[in-house]
Amino acid sequence: MSDSAGGSADRQVLVASNRGPVSFSRAEDGALSMRRGGGGLVSGLAGVAAKTEDDAGPEVVWVCAALSDADREAARRAPDGRLDKAGHDTGGAGVRMLDIPAPTFQRAYNAVANSMLWFVHHLLYDTPNAPHFDARSRRDWQSYEAYNAAFADALARDAAPGARTAIQDYHLSLAPRMLRERRPDLRIAHFSHTPWAPPEYYRLLPDDIGAQVLEGILGADHAGFLTERWADAFLDCCAAVLHAKVDRHARTVTHKGHVTRVGVHGLGVDGEELRARAAEPDVAARARALREQVGDRRLIVRIDRTELSKNIVRGLAAYRELLTKYPEWRGRVVHLAFAYPSRHDLPEYREYTAAVRRMAAEIVDEFGTPDWEPLILQVNDDYPRSLAAYGMADVLLVNPIRDGMNLVAKEGPVLSERGCALVLSREAGAAAELGEDALMVNPYDVSQTAEALRRALLMPPAERAERCARLADAATALPPQRWFADQLTALD
Ligand code: G6P
Numbered sequence: 001m002s003d004s005a006g007g008s009a010d011r012q013v014l015v016a017s018n019r020g021p022v023s024f025s026r027a028e029d030g031a032l033s034m035r036r037g038g039g040g041l042v043s044g045l046a047g048v049a050a051k052t053e054d055d056a057g058p059e060v061v062w063v064c065a066a067l068s069d070a071d072r073e074a075a076r077r078a079p080d081g082r083l084d085k086a087g088h089d090t091g092g093a094g095v096r097m098l099d100i101p102a103p104t105f106q107r108a109y110n111a112v113a114n115s116m117l118w119f120v121h122h123l124l125y126d127t128p129n130a131p132h133f134d135a136r137s138r139r140d141w142q143s144y145e146a147y148n149a150a151f152a153d154a155l156a157r158d159a160a161p162g163a164r165t166a167i168q169d170y171h172l173s174l175a176p177r178m179l180r181e182r183r184p185d186l187r188i189a190h191f192s193h194t195p196w197a198p199p200e201y202y203r204l205l206p207d208d209i210g211a212q213v214l215e216g217i218l219g220a221d222h223a224g225f226l227t228e229r230w231a232d233a234f235l236d237c238c239a240a241v242l243h244a245k246v247d248r249h250a251r252t253v254t255h256k257g258h259v260t261r262v263g264v265h266g267l268g269v270d271g272e273e274l275r276a277r278a279a280e281p282d283v284a285a286r287a288r289a290l291r292e293q294v295g296d297r298r299l300i301v302r303i304d305r306t307e308l309s310k311n312i313v314r315g316l317a318a319y320r321e322l323l324t325k326y327p328e329w330r331g332r333v334v335h336l337a338f339a340y341p342s343r344h345d346l347p348e349y350r351e352y353t354a355a356v357r358r359m360a361a362e363i364v365d366e367f368g369t370p371d372w373e374p375l376i377l378q379v380n381d382d383y384p385r386s387l388a389a390y391g392m393a394d395v396l397l398v399n400p401i402r403d404g405m406n407l408v409a410k411e412g413p414v415l416s417e418r419g420c421a422l423v424l425s426r427e428a429g430a431a432a433e434l435g436e437d438a439l440m441v442n443p444y445d446v447s448q449t450a451e452a453l454r455r456a457l458l459m460p461p462a463e464r465a466e467r468c469a470r471l472a473d474a475a476t477a478l479p480p481q482r483w484f485a486d487q488l489t490a491l492d
Contacts, residue, residue, distance in 0.1 A: 012059050012163040013488065016151050018109065018171035020064025020095055022083065024074040032074050034088055061094040063154045065105060065147070065171075075099040081154075096158065100150050107143035110345050113171040116140075117213070120205055121170065121194045122309040122402045129348070133206045141209055145174060148216070152178035161185050164491050166484070167220065169193050174212065177219025180258075187491040190220040191265070194404045195429065196233040199240035207241075214242050218253055218260045222490045226405045227429040231264050263490050266433060267483045269410045271476035278387045278415050286388035293376065294334045298457055301393035301420075302335075303386050303408050305342035306353045306379070311401045311425070311443050312339055313352075316359045316375070318399075318449035323367050323374065326454055331372045333457065335363075336389055340381040353379070390415035394464075395456040397423045398430070401443045405429040409438070410475035419465030421456035423449065433474050437467040 024032045066072040075097035078086035083095040100108075116137070118124070125131050152175050155165055164187045167175050176190045196202075202210060214237055217223050225231040235253065238244040244255035251262040277283070300319065304310040319335045339356050343349045360377040367374045378385070390396070396412040406428040412420055424431055424438035431440065439452040459467075 012061065012160045014155055014159055014163060014165040015060060015062045015093075015168065016064070016155055016165065016172055016175060017062070017168035018065050018113070019067065020062055020097060021093065022088065022090055022095065023067060024070040025068075026070045026073075032070055032077075034074070034083075036091075059094070060092070061096065061158050062090075063096045063098065063151060063158070065109075065151075066097050066099050067105075067109075069102075071097060072099050072102070096154055098150050098154055100147055104143045104146050106345070107140040108147035109171065110343070111137070111140035112144035114343055114346060115348075116205065116209070117170040117173070118194065118309075120197050120202060123197065123201060124308050124401075125204060131204055133209075137206070148172055148174035149178055151175045152182055155179050155186075156182035159183060159186055162187065164488055165189065166191065166487055174216035177216045180219040188220045189222040189224060189487050189491050190217050191224040191487060192217075192230065192234070192404070193226065193267075194230075195402050196225065196230040196237065198233050199237045202233075202237045202241065210237075210241055214238055214244075215255065218242075218244070218255050218258065220260055222261050222263055222487065223253075224263045224265050224487050224490070226265070226267060227432045228264050229432065230404065230429065231262050235262060261490065263487070265483050265486045265490075266429075266478045267405050267407070267480060268433075268475050268478035269407060269414055270479040270481070271414050271472070274387075274411060274414055278391060280384070282384040283387045283391070286382070286385040287391060290336070290385070290388055290392060293373075294336070297331075297372075298333045298394045299389075299392055300333060300335045300395040300397055300453060300457075301338075301389045301412070302397040302399075303338040303389065303412075304340070306339040306349065306356055307342050308348060308352050309400050309402055311399045312337070312356050313359050314443065314446050315397055315399045315449065316356070316363060317446045318397075318453060319375065320359075320363050320366070321446060321450035322453050323363075325450065329454075329457065330367060330374070331369070334373065335375045336378070336393075337375060338378045338382075338386055338389065341379060387415060390420075391417045393420040394418060395423060395453060396420050397449075397453065398428060399423065399425045399441060399443045399449055400428050401425070403428040403430070409434060410471075413468050413471035414475050416468050416472070419461065419468040421459050421464050421467065422471055423452045423456055433477075434471055437470045437474075 022034050024034050027033055066075045075081045076099055081096045083097055084090045151172055162185050166189045168191050176188050179188055235246050235248055238253045239246040242255055244253050246253050253260045302315055323330055341353060360375055363375045390412045398406055398409040409424055409430040422438040424440055425443040426440045427443055439456055441449045441452050
């Protein structure tokens, strides 16, 4: 234990996540340049770190992994891995970037976190893609243990006595227990940003690994989830797999003498901040360019990482069915599909990106005319263009086969200028909060999704505007600062 972070128990908060608030890249002249990272978790925590500029806020030390060679170099150059102490603007938080050996990191991140655990929680294993856990998986698992131990070591070293620690997501499911073993004085929270699998599906994992993941999280005093559904599934797994004592009413799990409280903390968007960002000139410029491209046609928009769980291919199939079944929409509507590459070290993701491109090309071939481009697929990540598209959308399509929350479904209505209709998968965590005003679909049912798109296009403008305003209210009810503060309160 050290006082290197210099915080007191009540004022200091440690955050641990795989992806941190900043990332580095190397310019052509070899210099390192820093930029803000992406992903729902980063936007969730960024507001909390910014709050530290205000003296009343907690002192945040954020521990994250170096994700690339450029990150590793920046971490190595910073004194003790502390980027803020190397003069980088980390938005008010202390940031320690862990230089974990690349092979260990790759196995922990790709093979365990983004394959084994992500696939299980998003129900992505199917018969042609059934799991096959072998000696190699055990080796990957050891890397995952080493990666989690590196976080537990760093947190144990940085934390003031009794400090609060908020460990994030499936990359770090073992860290809570490891940290408790090293520092029993700390107050430890874990938060899952993903869905949680029901026990009969969770049992696809090797028995020892499935049990270790649960026991790892149960090392925390408080385990948080985005919706009741995921929290209940976690409780079910604790009962079925560990035979732990589960009190479903009080939402507690008692295992090996330790009690973990399970909480539900929905995550929404900071409406004020989002609207301010969307009012910047780069967004207006993107909006003008898009408008020129699509004319006065109606717009169906989707924005995702190209991610198997986002169900982009079935979404495109639904658009094709709309144009096939209702030819009156041909020439009158454009589908803007922004699908930004993600996790391309994994073959499943590369293949999925290719499948999205193939399907998009088929639709353009089948329906396109010299003066109408039915579908515009954009794969280069451009945040201001995404914000511009939210503003212009008549319909926003969010159809994941399963999603912890989904912030696109929340950002869209907040930025909509025309009152967009939201077509939303019932399997997204956001459905629990937005279900009444969205048009809900079963994500596997392409025909139902096509009908919902049509209904959304036909919805009278007044009804659309009313629903959209209520969606925006619901989306901003739980801003990230509040989401995080609730978790800290739960530790008190
Ligand atoms: C999900 C996870 C986050 C992750 C994000 C982006 O939202 O819950 O932990 O950071 O996806 O994924 P990536 O693998 O690019 O960090």
